[in-house]
Amino acid sequence: xxQHETTASRVLVTRRALEIVAAxxxxxxxxxxxxxxxxxxVGWGERGPEPGYFPFWMGVVVIVGAAGALLEAWFSRRPPxxxxxxxxxxxxxxxxxxxxxxxxxxAILFKLGLYVGMVxxxxxxxxxxxxxxxxxxxxxxxxxxxxFFFMFERWLxxxxxxxxxxxxxxxx
Amino acid sequence: xxxxxDLVHGFQVALTGYHxxxxxxxxxxxxxxxxxxxxxxxxxxxxxxxxTFSMDPVSAIILLASMYWGALxxxxxxxxxxxxxxxxxxxxxxxDGHPMAKQGRATEALSYAFLSAAFGALFxxxxxxxxxxxxxxxxxxxxxxxYFAVYFLAFACFVGLGGASPFKTxxxxxxxxxxxxxxMDTISxxxxxxxxxxDLVKGVSFLVAVIGLFGIGELIATMEERLEFRGVRARVSPxxxxxxxxxxxxxxxxxxxxxxxxxxxxxxxxxxTAASFMSYGLAKRFSSRPDEFGKGEPEGVIxxxxxxxxxxTSAMLPMLALGIPGSATAAVMMGxxxxxxxxxxxxxxVEQKSFVWxxxxxxxxxxxxxxxxxxxxxxxxxxxxxxxxxxxxxxIVVVCFVSAWTVSSSPFDLWLAFLxxxxxxxxxxxxxxxxxxxxxxxxxxxxxxxxxQSMIMHGGSLGAFWSNWLCGTLMTLGILLLLWPLVxxxxxxxxxxxxxxxxxx
Numbered sequence: 243x244x245q246h247e248t249t250a251s252r253v254l255v256t257r258r259a260l261e262i263v264a265a266x267x268x269x270x271x272x273x274x275x276x277x278x279x280x281x282x283x284v285g286w287g288e289r290g291p292e293p294g295y296f297p298f299w300m301g302v303v304v305i306v307g308a309a310g311a312l313l314e315a316w317f318s319r320r321p322p323x324x325x326x327x328x329x330x331x332x333x334x335x336x337x338x339x340x341x342x343x344x345x346x347x348x349a350i351l352f353k354l355g356l357y358v359g360m361v362x363x364x365x366x367x368x369x370x371x372x373x374x375x376x377x378x379x380x381x382x383x384x385x386x387x388x389x390f391f392f393m394f395e396r397w398l399x400x401x402x403x404x405x406x407x408x409x410x411x412x413x414x
Numbered sequence: 415x416x417x418x419x420d421l422v423h424g425f426q427v428a429l430t431g432y433h434x435x436x437x438x439x440x441x442x443x444x445x446x447x448x449x450x451x452x453x454x455x456x457x458x459x460x461x462x463x464x465x466t467f468s469m470d471p472v473s474a475i476i477l478l479a480s481m482y483w484g485a486l487x488x489x490x491x492x493x494x495x496x497x498x499x500x501x502x503x504x505x506x507x508x509x510d511g512h513p514m515a516k517q518g519r520a521t522e523a524l525s526y527a528f529l530s531a532a533f534g535a536l537f538x539x540x541x542x543x544x545x546x547x548x549x550x551x552x553x554x555x556x557x558x559x560x561y562f563a564v565y566f567l568a569f570a571c572f573v574g575l576g577g578a579s580p581f582k583t584x585x586x587x588x589x590x591x592x593x594x595x596x597x598m599d600t601i602s603x604x605x606x607x608x609x610x611x612x613d614l615v616k617g618v619s620f621l622v623a624v625i626g627l628f629g630i631g632e633l634i635a636t637m638e639e640r641l642e643f644r645g646v647r648a649r650v651s652p653x654x655x656x657x658x659x660x661x662x663x664x665x666x667x668x669x670x671x672x673x674x675x676x677x678x679x680x681x682x683x684x685x686x687t688a689a690s691f692m693s694y695g696l697a698k699r700f701s702s703r704p705d706e707f708g709k710g711e712p713e714g715v716i717x718x719x720x721x722x723x724x725x726x727t728s729a730m731l732p733m734l735a736l737g738i739p740g741s742a743t744a745a746v747m748m749g750x751x752x753x754x755x756x757x758x759x760x761x762x763x764v765e766q767k768s769f770v771w772x773x774x775x776x777x778x779x780x781x782x783x784x785x786x787x788x789x790x791x792x793x794x795x796x797x798x799x800x801x802x803x804x805x806x807x808x809x810i811v812v813v814c815f816v817s818a819w820t821v822s823s824s825p826f827d828l829w830l831a832f833l834x835x836x837x838x839x840x841x842x843x844x845x846x847x848x849x850x851x852x853x854x855x856x857x858x859x860x861x862x863x864x865x866x867q868s869m870i871m872h873g874g875s876l877g878a879f880w881s882n883w884l885c886g887t888l889m890t891l892g893i894l895l896l897l898w899p900l901v902x903x904x905x906x907x908x909x910x911x912x913x914x915x916x917x918x919x
Contacts, residue, residue, distance in 0.1 A: 248797055257844075264844045268585045275592040278607040290869025293602040296862045300591040307584030314579060326843060331638045335839075338637040338801055342630075346832060349815075350825040360812045372804035382805065390816060400820050 260326040261315035265308050272304030301409040341367050356407030357387045417547055418822035426434055427472060428779055433772075436473055437780045439479040441787050444484020449492050449795045452633035452810055455485035455726075455743040456852065461813065462622040462821035463750045471754045472772045478747050479730070479773060480780040483535065484687075485743075486726050487788040488795065490527045491717055495520060495796055503686035503722045506694040510707060510714025517710055521651060524792060525658035526712050527719045528785050530669055533662075534720035535781040537673035538680065538727030542734075543774055549735035558867035559878045561737075563888035565861040567895070568738050569850060575682075578847040587842070590851035594858020595617045601866055611824035615918050618748050620855035621821045626831040627812040627848050628742075631838020655789060665716050668697050672717045676724030681732055685741045685849060686725035687745030693721035724862050727777060734757055734770055738914030739856065742849040749783070749856045 279301055282294030327335075341363055349359025364383035368374045376383075391413075394400045404413070427433070440462075447458035455767035459478050466474035494511035507527060514523035550832030556564070573583045596607045597617030608614040662669070672693040679689035697717035698707045707714045730747075731739030737759035739745035751758050756766060763770055803918040841848055854861075880886040 244464060260840075261844050264840050264846070267840070268589070271589060271592075272585075272687065274609075275607065278609055280726075282604055282606065286874055288874075290866050290874045293604045293606060294597045295609055296865065297592055297595040300588050300595065301589035304585055304592065307581045307586075307588055310581030311579065314581060327638070330640075335634055336855050338634060338807070341808070342832070344810070345815065346828055350828060356819060357814060360816075363812065364808055367808045368805065372802065386809065386812065390812075394816070394820075399468075400464065402816060402819055403823070403825065 251330040253323070253328050253329040254324070254332050255325075255326040257320060257324040257326040258315060258318060258322060261318070262312065265312035268304060268308035270309065272301045272308055275301030275304060315328055337371055341370075349403065349405075355407050355408060356402045357391065358405055358407055360390070361387050417543060418465050420433075420547070420767065420771045421775060423541060424773075424775030425779075427768050427772030428476065428776040433473060433476050434779070434783075434904065436477045437776065437783050438787065440477045440480025441484035441487075441780060441784045442791070444481035444486075444784075445491070445788055445791065445795055446484075446723050446798070447481065447490035448485035448488020448490075448501055449799060450806065450810060451492070451498055452629065452636050452807065454489075454628050454632065455482050455490075456624050456746050457628040457632075457814075458482075458485050459743055459746045459750070460621050460628075461817040463746070463753065464817060466750065467753070471751070471756055473670065474750065474754060475747070475769065475773050476776045476780070478750060482743055483777075483780050483784045484788070486535075486723055487531060487784055488527060490531060490722075491524065491788070491792055492799065494523045494527060494715070495792075496799060498656060503690050503726075504718070505687070505717035506690040506723075507715060509694065510709070511533060511709050512712035513708070513710070514715065519710065521654040522658055522712070523710075523715055525789070526662070526715045527656045528788055529658060529662055530665075530672075530716040531719040531723040532781055532785040533669050534673045534676055534722065534724035535727045536778065537670075537720075538677055538724035539774065539777045539781070540726055541724075542731045543679050544776070546735060546770070546774065549731060550760040551762040553736050554677060555884065556736075556760070558864045558871060559881060559885045560583070560595065560888065562861060562864035562868055563879055563885045563892065564736055564738055565857055565859075567888050568824040568853070570892035570895035572847065572850045572853075574898035578845055580899040582846040583850055584842070585809070586847050587850040587854045590854025591858045591861070593623065593851075594855045595862065596618075600859060600863060613824065616822065616824075618830065618854060618855070619821050619827065620746070622818050622827045623740075623834050623855055624746055624836020624852055625814050625818045627838035627841070627851070630811065630831060630835025631842060633810060633814075634835060634839040635731075635842050636803075637807060662716075665713055667700075668675065668713050668716050669699075669720050671696060672720035673724040676721035676726075677728040679721070680725035680728035680740050682763075683732075683738075683740050683849075683853070686722045686729070689721040689725035693717045723781075727781075730773070730777070734762060734773070735760060737857070737860065741851060742852045745849075745853045745856045752856075772903035800885050842876060 247313050273298055279298035281296040283292035284294035284298040285292055344366065345359045345363035348354050349356050361383045365379050365385060368379035368382060369376065390402070394402050422493060444458060447453045448455065458481050462478055462481060464810070466477060485501065486503070489504035490507050490511070493499045493504040493507040494515050497508050499505045499508055511523045511527060555644040569587050572587065572916050573580045592607070596614055597605065598615065599606050605615055675693040675696065676689045679685060679692065694714060694717050697713050701707065701713060703711070729744040733744045733748050737748065738747045748758050756762060756769065791894065815828055816830065818827050821827055822832040838848065868878040872881060879889045
């Protein structure tokens with residue numbers, strides 16, 4: 243898995259740092275589960291455990307595991323500078339994630355629906371990252387939306403989220 | 415034997431035109447899912463589950479199971495031709511499969527892989543056929559404490575034998591159980607862990623979690639490494655296939671040993687990935703030419719493939735008989751069963767005879783269908799991988815989000831899938847195991863119910879779990895496994911100091 247691209251690209255995050263971040267996030271997750279469980283009784287009632295009991299102790303399990311993982315990361319015998327993500331990789335991840343977020347924002351926050359979202363997303367990705375020519379990108383993105391439409395709405399009878407555009411076109 | 419009669423009935427269920435066409439469709443979709451990096455078997459099953467809501471449960475499970483077999487085969491194809499495992503469980507196949515392909519023996523490698531995989535799978539199905547009824551009869555003795563003990567043991571296995579850091583396994587399992595508890599509590603009716611968000615009242619669906627963790631997370635990890643498919647061209651000629659069939663029986667020891675390893679790892683929650691690595695290691699150790707391993711040794715392909723598939727099939731046994739899935743994919747399928755209104759466990763064998771035996775019979779048929787299909791369609795699926803990943807990856811993203819939507823038509827689930835994607839990437843980067851989380855999400859409610867019911871039955875005393883020998887043994891075994899990572903280093907140190915002692919004196 244780990245291909246060390248012999249320092250061609252600057253190391254952005256070391257493995258040690260990433261492990262510590264992951265453990266801290268898990269710690270926060272466990273903490274919020276424990277807090278959430280405390281809304282209810284976490285002890286024993288007349289008929290065994292109360293509703294909060296199970297989530298509370300599961301939160302504790304996460305905290306214990308996260309604390310252990312944190313200690314492991316801190317005292318790890320791995321070479322301290324071992325890279326986890328370099329600048330090139332971070333750029334590729336960002337280039338992948340940003341349009342994906344855009345998809346969700348267009349589809350859900352702007353309430354334009356999944357079909358519009360996927361067309362915009364595929365267009366952006368193909369033109370911007372794939373450097374395809376405009377007609378090819380339009381063909382693929384519109385084609386995908388049409389295939390999905392017939393597959394889900396007509397064949398499987400599972401309606402996907404639609405927005406004002408579909409209403410305006412009278413497609414339901 | 416009663417089993418035979420049931421099996422014959424099962425074949426009558428499985429061998430209808432409709433079910434055969436579902437098998438073909440499932441296998442083809444599975445191969446596609448297996449071939450595409452970033453889409454694995456658990457995720458493929460997840461994508462199909464919302465589409466099966468309106469289907470008959472037997473037809474639905476046949477479709478899902480066939481998809482699983484297809485995905486296992488697809489994963490080995492890319493391992494051999496492109497040196498890119500389509501599935502984590504086919505990583506070990508790359509060690510010798512790809513060198514063989516590079517030497518111009520691609521057909522041989524593929525045929526060895528598919529045929530030994532089919533052998534492993536059929537071996538697994540035979541084991542299921544023989545053990546299913548006795549296992550279910552045994553599980554009939556189970557009441558709540560025993561169920562909880564078995565769940566406990568399953569997770570203790572992950573911690574004690576999983577190979578990942580025990581702390582990280584605890585985090586993963588604990589997160590899964592916590593997420594399963596979100597929403598309406600089945601016993602008291604209180605809304606738990608919703609943090610005031612109305613979207614969390616219906617709970618967090620394990621389907622959305624799998625789409626994020628396995629689908630999007632995997633894609634992020636794939637995009638991070640600049641992925642290039644520089645594959646070996648494959649054209650499968652029938653003559654080469656038959657030559658391999660003729661050569662296969664001479665490797666019978668490896669085949670049987672690997673299938674046994676696979677069955678063991680599939681029934682216990684070791685999973686197919688661990689099974690394939692373990693059996694590769696064993697094949698190398700016992701081989702007469704261990705130096706050839708890694709350079710294109712056929713047994714290096716046969717061993718992991720047979721183990722992978724026998725683990726995949728036999729993972730269905732604990733799922734059907736006990737309601738405890740042996741792999742992440744089986745966990746997702748079991749979640750599907752519960753959505754269709756079935757209760758996995760021993761009662762399934764009494765109440766849903768045609769379901770159980772229809773599934774088992776379909777496993778025989780579908781695996782044969784899968785081998786034939788995969789041999790003929792290898793060039794086609796290899797061609798799909800020549801489409802640039804810059805188009806494929808966004809299309810997979812679209813498929814993932816669309817299927818996250820189909821789970822419950824909730825926009826909130828799409829954000830959740832995205833978050834789970836980031837989490838999956840972080841898990842993968844830091845070697846946190848994902849399978850315990852998925853398993854915990856699926857059986858979380860059942861485990862909690864079992865725990866609370868045992869408490870109600872025994873007046874709130876933890877002694878409930880040691881009230882009889884069966885339950886007590888399971889619990890004690892579980893606790894020992896949990897403590898194993900703490901004890902193991904001490905034992906090892908002790909052992910080395912004993913052997914060192916005479917030298918020092």
